[in-house]
Amino acid sequence: MSTISSFGHTQDGTEVQLYTLRNAQGVQVSITNYGGTVTSLLTPDKSGQLGDIVLGFDxxxxxxxxxxxxxxxxxxxxxxxxxxxxxGGKFTLDGKEYTLATNNGPNHLHGGPKGFDKVVWQAEPGTSADGPTLTLKYLSKDGEEGYPGNLQVTAVYTLTDRNELRIDYSATTDKATPVNLTNHSYFNLSLGQSEDVLEHEVTLHASRYTVVDDTLIPTGELRPVPGTPFDFSSPRYIGARIAEVPGGYDHNWVLSQARAGELHVAALVYDFASGRTLQVTTTEPGVQFYTGNFLDGSLRGKGGTVYGKHAGFCLETQHFPDSPNQPGFPSTTLQPGQTLQSTTIYTFGVRQ
Structure with a gap:
């Protein structure tokens, strides 16, 4: 089932909505059409108590x-x-150089100052054989944030009775353009009980990661993880070796089982305190594992919760950073006549 309520007004006066999907097990997710944002996600812990496991606002x-x-x-x-x-906020495509905003030091980040996270999407709740759905659509016009082509994007959220939150992305364009879509949820499987995620146990199905420079741009090297703080090939606490990584984890892992268009397991997370588990399955070749390094306590979220350093972690399924400038990486160029299709599934469970 699903319900709709007001989520307030944007700064230009547009009213936005909150869509809440519930499954037969009582798991529920709330999503607003402002930025297609997942604002809350209630899942049971090992005692059966529902708790919100994502960072956000009321x-x-x-x-x-x-x-x-x-x-x-x-x-x-x-x-x-x-x-x-x-x-550098620049890439060349079909012989033409494009210039984007630099909104992350010298680089372009997440689509620019007004990326898809800051627009109001057209929303339509529905039902499917797997469970309640929310279909979000947005037309990114030619030249928006410096990108070429009119890009029609659809993202379908489905909450299944198998306690899965599934996101199916699709996109078409009328000019060749780079596209790399993801969701930026911050998870804390003990949110409300633990102020940080350093004792969450993480497994990443990746034997290599993309080495980056001091502005977090890949050098092009895909370095093996064994013997490094980036080795999560077997379960490891987030905090075990994070001090050995300047600034904390904010890197792309190269998924070992990736096959174009096929679902494969990217990550597993376990929190002993709550018993909650999270499995991430995707069709994407990479995952950006980010540990909330830049959170500093200046933000108060739902119920006045203070979000300090490492208050949540992200598993952003994706193609690799800076792919438009890295010919050795899997291509992110979408051509007219093609349809981008990508799926990521977050599966929630408990371990007693």
Whole structure:
């Protein structure tokens, strides 16, 4: 089932809605059409108690406050036209150089100052054989944020009775353009009980990661993880070796089982305190594992919760950062006549 309620008004006066999907097990997710943002996600712990496991705010004003704009954490949002960083805000496509905004130091990040996270999507709740759905659509016009082509994007959220939150992305364009879509939810499986996620146990199905420079742009090297703090090939606490990574984890892992268009397991997370588990399955070749390094306590979320450093982690399924400038990486160029299709599934469980 699904319900609709007001989520407040944007700064230009547009009313936005909150769509809440519930399954037969009582799991529920709330999504606003402002940025396609997942604002809350209630799942049971090992004692059967429902708890909210994502960072967010009680209404749209939280996502537009000066503090939030300054911090730029992208809580729960759909990210586009290009998730992650593009070096120098420039790329060349079909012999033409395009210039984008540099909104992350010298680089372009997550689609620019007004990416897909800050637009109002056309929303339509529905039902499917798997469970309640929310279909979001947005037309990103030619030249928006510097990108070529009119890009028609659809994202379908489905909450299944198998306790899965599934996101199916699709897109078409009338000019060749780079596209890299993802969701930027911050998870904390003990949210409300633990102020950080350092004792969450993570497994990443990846034997290599993309080495980055000091502005987090890939050098092009895909380095094996064994013997490094980036080795999550077997379960490891987030906090075990995070101090050995300057700034904390904010890197792309190259998924070992990736096959074009096929679903494969990217990550597993377990929180001993709550017993909750999270499995991430995707058709994407990479996942950006980010540990909330830039959260500093300046943001107060739902119920006044203070979000300090490492208050949540992200598993952003994606193509690799700076792919438009890295010919050795899987291509992110979408051509006219093609349809981009990508799926990511978050499965929630408990371990007694």
């Amino acid at each position: 209404d749209v004003s939280g996502y537009q406050s000066p503090e939030y704009q300054k911090a730029g954490p992208y809580f729960g949002a759909l990210i586009g036209r290009f998730g992650n960083r593009i070096k």
